Amino acid sequence: MTDVGEAADNPAAAQASARQPSPGRAAVAGLRQPIVAILLLIALFTTVSGKPLDGFLMLAVAAMLIVDAARSRRQAAPGGSAASPSAAALATSPATSRQSGRRRLLVRAAWLAAGALYCVVVGSFRRYSWPATASVVTLGCLMIAIAWQGPLARRRPRSGALLRRAWLWAVVLVSGGLLELASLLEQPHLTTDSYAHPTISALTDPVLASFPGRSAILGGWLLAGWYVISR
Amino acid sequence: MSSRDATIIGYLAVLAAGITLQVVSIRRPDRLPSLGRVLAYAMQTRTGRVGVVVAWAWVGLHFFAR
Numbered sequence: 001m002t003d004v005g006e007a008a009d010n011p012a013a014a015q016a017s018a019r020q021p022s023p024g025r026a027a028v029a030g031l032r033q034p035i036v037a038i039l040l041l042i043a044l045f046t047t048v049s050g051k052p053l054d055g056f057l058m059l060a061v062a063a064m065l066i067v068d069a070a071r072s073r074r075q076a077a078p079g080g081s082a083a084s085p086s087a088a089a090l091a092t093s094p095a096t097s098r099q100s101g102r103r104r105l106l107v108r109a110a111w112l113a114a115g116a117l118y119c120v121v122v123g124s125f126r127r128y129s130w131p132a133t134a135s136v137v138t139l140g141c142l143m144i145a146i147a148w149q150g151p152l153a154r155r156r157p158r159s160g161a162l163l164r165r166a167w168l169w170a171v172v173l174v175s176g177g178l179l180e181l182a183s184l185l186e187q188p189h190l191t192t193d194s195y196a197h198p199t200i201s202a203l204t205d206p207v208l209a210s211f212p213g214r215s216a217i218l219g220g221w222l223l224a225g226w227y228v229i230s231r
Numbered sequence: 232m233s234s235r236d237a238t239i240i241g242y243l244a245v246l247a248a249g250i251t252l253q254v255v256s257i258r259r260p261d262r263l264p265s266l267g268r269v270l271a272y273a274m275q276t277r278t279g280r281v282g283v284v285v286a287w288a289w290v291g292l293h294f295f296a297r
Contacts, residue, residue, distance in 0.1 A: 058285065068277060129297070140287075163272055221287075228270065231270045
């Protein structure tokens with residue numbers, strides 16, 4: 001009622017409302033995002049290769065991103081209710097900048113100890129067991145939730161002009177992915193490893209069979225996660 | 232050379248290419264962005280941020296979860 005009344009009183013608002021994309025169009029726009037397409041492909045391949053939990057999680061995140069992109073698109077349309085971040089919101093908190101170096105060091109040491117404990121405890125679990133699954137899924141979901149909220153630190157927007165040669169990184173990543181996919185398709189069955197065409201997981205099986213190997217790989221995974229989340 | 236050797240050499244070549252790019256980007260930051268800079272650019276939006284973190288989570292799930 002309020003919208004109709006507002007539109008009647010204000011022709012500009014009515015025109016803006018008419019320009020807003022429909023929910024269907026907004027959802028299609030979400031589907032067109034490359035990351036969503038990649039997640040859907042991962043969901044498909046992991047489910048087909050006998051890892052339905054991975055597939056379900058990828059599918060769930062892809063669905064959430066589609067909904068989020070659709071909502072953002074509708075809000076960004078003229079007449080939408082998206083609010084631009086205020087200068088106050090973008091400013092670094094004075095309390096954060098005044099944190100003492102000693103306290104930061106203590107916090108880092110606590111995180112390091114917690115990470116080491118996680119590696120030892122989860123590394124002691126057998127691969128693909130329920131305790132290992134629960135530990136990895138919990139941490140993965142927690143990190144996704146953190147990433148969903150926003151970056152940990154405010155950063156200056158980066159210009160695309162500095163990234164002219166970023167395609168070289170894409171070539172390396174895509175080459176690795178294609179090689180892994182080719183090995184996967186050369187297997188006698190999607191769930192049976194091939195000696196002649198090993199996937200990366202087949203090559204790492206001997207390392208992951210032992211407790212120290214699992215703990216070391218978990219340590220690398222945690223460090224990579226910290227590196228990613230702090231970008 | 233067996234198919235297995237060729238596959239492993241392929242993986243090592245990809246790894247070596249990644250390390251080379253990172254070393255070059257550190258020595259010549261004006262010519263090539265580092266992996267960190269590319270990730271930071273990709274993670275400016277929520278979709279990019281969540282996508283990259285999901286890729287990381289997937290690695291852990293793939294190697295440890297059932």
